[in-house]
Amino acid sequence: MRLVVLAALLTAALVGAEGASAQAPDRSPHSEAALVTDAASVRPGGAVDVALRLRLDDGWHAYWLNPGDSGLPVRVAWTLPDGVTAGPLRFPPPSRYALAGLTSYAHEGEAYFLTRVAVPATAAGAVTLTGEATWLVCADVCLPAEADVSITIPVGDGTGRTADADAVDAARAALPRPAEGWTAAAAATAGGYTLTLAPPDGVSLDGAMFFPSEAALLDHATEQTFRREGSAWAVELASSAFADTVATRLHGVLVPADGPAVEIDAEVAGAPAAPAGDAPARSAAWMLLLALGGGLLLNLMPCVFPVLSLKVLSFAQGHDPVQLRRTGLAFGAGVVMSFVALAGVLVALRAGGASLGWGFQLQSPPVVAGLAALMTVLALSLFGVVEIGTGLASASARLDTRSGVAGAFGSGVLAVAVASPCTAPLMGAALGWALAQPAGLALLAFAVLGVGMALPVVALSFAPGLSARLPRPGAWMETLKQALAFPLLLTAVWLVWVFGRQTGVDGAATLLASLVLVGLAAWVVGRWPAARVGARARWTTRAVALSLVAIAVALVGRVPAAAAETGAADGWEPFDPARVEALVADGRPVFVDYTAAWCLTCQVNKRTTLRTADVEAAFVRAGVVRVEADWTDRDPVIERSLASFGRSGVPLYVLYPGGGREPVLLPEVLTPDVVLEALDGVGTEVASSE
Amino acid sequence: MLRLPLLLAALVTLSACGSSDEAPDVTPADASTAGTAADTSGAPVPGAAAPAFTLTATDGREVSLADYRGRTVVLEWLNYDCPFVGKHYGGGAMQALQAEAAADSVVWLAIVSSAPGEQGHFPPAEMDARTAEEGGRQLATLLDADGAVGRRYGALTTPHMFVIDADGQVVYNGAIDDQPSADAATLEGARNYVREALAAVAAGRAPETTRTQPYGCNVKYADA
Numbered sequence: 001m002r003l004v005v006l007a008a009l010l011t012a013a014l015v016g017a018e019g020a021s022a023q024a025p026d027r028s029p030h031s032e033a034a035l036v037t038d039a040a041s042v043r044p045g046g047a048v049d050v051a052l053r054l055r056l057d058d059g060w061h062a063y064w065l066n067p068g069d070s071g072l073p074v075r076v077a078w079t080l081p082d083g084v085t086a087g088p089l090r091f092p093p094p095s096r097y098a099l100a101g102l103t104s105y106a107h108e109g110e111a112y113f114l115t116r117v118a119v120p121a122t123a124a125g126a127v128t129l130t131g132e133a134t135w136l137v138c139a140d141v142c143l144p145a146e147a148d149v150s151i152t153i154p155v156g157d158g159t160g161r162t163a164d165a166d167a168v169d170a171a172r173a174a175l176p177r178p179a180e181g182w183t184a185a186a187a188a189t190a191g192g193y194t195l196t197l198a199p200p201d202g203v204s205l206d207g208a209m210f211f212p213s214e215a216a217l218l219d220h221a222t223e224q225t226f227r228r229e230g231s232a233w234a235v236e237l238a239s240s241a242f243a244d245t246v247a248t249r250l251h252g253v254l255v256p257a258d259g260p261a262v263e264i265d266a267e268v269a270g271a272p273a274a275p276a277g278d279a280p281a282r283s284a285a286w287m288l289l290l291a292l293g294g295g296l297l298l299n300l301m302p303c304v305f306p307v308l309s310l311k312v313l314s315f316a317q318g319h320d321p322v323q324l325r326r327t328g329l330a331f332g333a334g335v336v337m338s339f340v341a342l343a344g345v346l347v348a349l350r351a352g353g354a355s356l357g358w359g360f361q362l363q364s365p366p367v368v369a370g371l372a373a374l375m376t377v378l379a380l381s382l383f384g385v386v387e388i389g390t391g392l393a394s395a396s397a398r399l400d401t402r403s404g405v406a407g408a409f410g411s412g413v414l415a416v417a418v419a420s421p422c423t424a425p426l427m428g429a430a431l432g433w434a435l436a437q438p439a440g441l442a443l444l445a446f447a448v449l450g451v452g453m454a455l456p457v458v459a460l461s462f463a464p465g466l467s468a469r470l471p472r473p474g475a476w477m478e479t480l481k482q483a484l485a486f487p488l489l490l491t492a493v494w495l496v497w498v499f500g501r502q503t504g505v506d507g508a509a510t511l512l513a514s515l516v517l518v519g520l521a522a523w524v525v526g527r528w529p530a531a532r533v534g535a536r537a538r539w540t541t542r543a544v545a546l547s548l549v550a551i552a553v554a555l556v557g558r559v560p561a562a563a564a565e566t567g568a569a570d571g572w573e574p575f576d577p578a579r580v581e582a583l584v585a586d587g588r589p590v591f592v593d594y595t596a597a598w599c600l601t602c603q604v605n606k607r608t609t610l611r612t613a614d615v616e617a618a619f620v621r622a623g624v625v626r627v628e629a630d631w632t633d634r635d636p637v638i639e640r641s642l643a644s645f646g647r648s649g650v651p652l653y654v655l656y657p658g659g660g661r662e663p664v665l666l667p668e669v670l671t672p673d674v675v676l677e678a679l680d681g682v683g684t685e686v687a688s689s690e
Numbered sequence: 691m692l693r694l695p696l697l698l699a700a701l702v703t704l705s706a707c708g709s710s711d712e713a714p715d716v717t718p719a720d721a722s723t724a725g726t727a728a729d730t731s732g733a734p735v736p737g738a739a740a741p742a743f744t745l746t747a748t749d750g751r752e753v754s755l756a757d758y759r760g761r762t763v764v765l766e767w768l769n770y771d772c773p774f775v776g777k778h779y780g781g782g783a784m785q786a787l788q789a790e791a792a793a794d795s796v797v798w799l800a801i802v803s804s805a806p807g808e809q810g811h812f813p814p815a816e817m818d819a820r821t822a823e824e825g826g827r828q829l830a831t832l833l834d835a836d837g838a839v840g841r842r843y844g845a846l847t848t849p850h851m852f853v854i855d856a857d858g859q860v861v862y863n864g865a866i867d868d869q870p871s872a873d874a875a876t877l878e879g880a881r882n883y884v885r886e887a888l889a890a891v892a893a894g895r896a897p898e899t900t901r902t903q904p905y906g907c908n909v910k911y912a913d914a
């Protein structure tokens with residue numbers, strides 16, 4: 001072998017005038033390998049493409065970088081002169097071979113595997129590259145093959161083409177291209193992934209095939225059927241039986257039925273683990289429509305309704321319609337921009353690697369405390385204890401001034417701030433879905449949510465003759481204002497409860513004391529209003545109020561956040577992934593309740609279903625180990641576990657039926673029937689025929 | 691005290707939010723997998739019960755997996771003429787592992803799913819001769835000429851290894867080691883997953899690695 005190589009090198013040197021030349025190919029079973037290049041010379045400091053050319057006998061194939069169910073990829077181990085470097089082997093797009101149900105990704109006929117070889121600036125004379133190529137050649141049987149391959153390229157001006165140049169050009173052109181102009185997104189599903197690709201205009205993915213670059217990622221035998229979704233295409237991909245975890249990226253090559261192959265690298269985002277058939281219903285347009293509806297609905301939330309109804313009542317005070325519209329639009333802009341800003345912060349944090357889901361605001365005790373204080377102060381202002389500025393929530397907001405527009409924008413911002421504790425518990429899961437989309441779509445979803453929320457107020461501001469139809473302002477407005485304070489206080493109570501879950505009963509008491517101090521500060525400011533007292537009194541009241549607030553902040557700030565209660569009640573174990581895994585590996589049925597104190601849906605499900613006697617008894621009968629994953633506080637372990645189901649928010653209900661069967665996801669809104677039905681058949685042995 | 695308003699608020703909202711949750715009552719985990727001939731989606735994942743089978747051994751005995759309930763069982767998909775199998779038998783590595791297993795009362799069953807006329811298929815007497823020639827130490831070699839058992843287990847390659855514990859649950863499914871190559875030089879320093887799994891089962895633990903992508907020749911199944 002060595003002799004042959006030497007002889008070839010000598011021959012090459014002798015015919016060096018011809019330019020680059022390859023050695024005689026080394027024989028291997030049913031195939032032969034050689035190194036070829038298109039460049040007749042290489043410049044010092046330059047680079048050339050060198051290709052391993054495999055010629056395979058008819059009916060025999062060699063394997064792609066991911067061989068599929070069996071086989072080994074083509075490899076080259078290089079021996080290179082000092083300073084010469086060779087890049088990774090670049091594989092041409094593979095073909096799919098199904099043999100008696102096993103699937104391989106391989107090459108037939110003549111295949112070129114290119115490598116970029118860089119030569120140092122000091123190179124002179126000629127550069128000789130040698131390598132040991134190994135591959136597996138298979139028809140119905142498989143034979144390992146190897147060859148020592150070599151090529152000598154003269155160092156020169158880098159011009160001139162070899163006899164192989166056309167073939168190398170063609171091979172280069174056939175390589176998978178970077179996906180310029182494409183968008184690729186992937187989402188985890190119950191059995192694998194949904195890959196959604198938006199190709200540039202005019203590219204059809206009908207009959208396309210996605211070849212994953214890793215073997216233990218997808219089930220290779222599963223047929224791939226691309227379906228059209230608007231301007232994009234989606235395909236369901238089944239997980240490999242040998243995949244331990246949910247992949248974070250889907251990387252591979254897409255080969256359209258006709259047209260060039262494209263490299264795909266899609267991040268796997270969390271997505272509701274819906275079965276394949278439901279995916280079209282989750283098209284972007286549908287989700288945006290739902291976001292709009294959700295936004296509209298937010299107006300009815302106890303935290304938002306008072307603010308908005310007062311905003312509308314302020315219209316009643318009879319104003320110029322143009323001014324009224326301007327105010328309405330300013331309010332709308334405030335709402336939408338606040339939502340987008342909030343979502344932007346979240347998207348940016350997530351892009352920066354923080355594992356956060358929607359509802360993250362409420363995982364921070366200081367934020368919860370701040371919102372509770374905000375609710376309290378707003379309530380006090382509605383009671384008339386204190387008048388807040390240009391009437392964020394005030395019914396007497398002046399609409400006829402420039403500050404009226406700014407104030408309207410401000411009340412939009414405020415409306416979002418007061419709405420945020422309501423969005424998290426009620427829409428956490430839906431917004432979690434939105435966050436799983438590409439950043440642009442995620443921001444759009446939040447913007448649409450804002451539009452939905454602003455819509456009633458903006459629409460009213462455009463309604464002709466509105467002020468005429470609204471009741472005259474009068475004493476009744478004061479009564480209504482005071483009445484509307486109570487829902488705000490209720491919201492504050494709930495936030496105190498969340499804070500208490502995060503910090504314990506002492507923390508909750510401290511927060512309540514702080515709220516009293518904040519109330520005192522508000523009373524001081526309201527009792528001696530700036531406009532009616534002298535300069536000294538004004539400064540005194542401000543100093544007193546500020547000190548009170550500072551004390552309140554200091555008190556809450558000193559509450560240790562770590563003293564959280566673990567939520568595991570009787571019969572429920574706290575979440576431990578290793579324990580769950582061990583139980584599941586033992587074939588035991590396990591139910592995991594991913595929940596959070598601030599998640600209203602979770603609390604409702606708990607009270608109406610999970611903690612009812614019937615359901616608890618059914619769990620016990622079926623021998624199900626019940627686990628509660630409490631996400632009230634940030635917890636990266638739970639975060640990761642949620643992500644493994646493609647979620648970024650709670651609630652999530654996972655039932656491992658036992659016996660090694662795949663986990664089942666229950667809907668986010670539970671009824672006892674749903675759970676009881678899911679528990680049917682749990683624990684029974686997997687049917688196994690002979 | 692909180693319950694009522696919380697419930698009311700939630701009900702109002704859920705009536706709308708709920709519609710965004712298209713999750714069905716029960717999600718079949720493998721709904722999206724197509725039923726192709728060697729579909730591995732039905733293959734036993736670690737933790738699942740090993741599918742029962744009865745096959746005829748080279749000595750004519752009927753061998754059932756159920757016969758060995760209470761003992762640890764290794765299933766080895768075998769094709770003596772596959773170079774990857776040759777890597778493990780050529781230097782005695784597989785035989786050594788089989789002997790270790792036998793010493794620990796582990797039942798080692800080699801299963802040949804090559805169809806008649808395909809590589810690796812031999813009549814019983816010839817198969818025994820090959821085993822004697824290779825010095826194979828398996829307890830029995832089972833003939834699965836129609837590939838039914840191989841397909842039920844999702845056996846892809848030779849070798850493809852399964853370790854089944856005394857309770858009849860699959861604890862390992864995958865490659866024999868971490869060196870996907872037919873080159874015997876890669877045996878040295880390789881991490882043998884089957885040896886690890888057997889040690890873990892003997893110690894009453896779950897193996898650290900429970901599934902890997904198997905490598906080797908494709909199983910020479912009869913055409914489906």
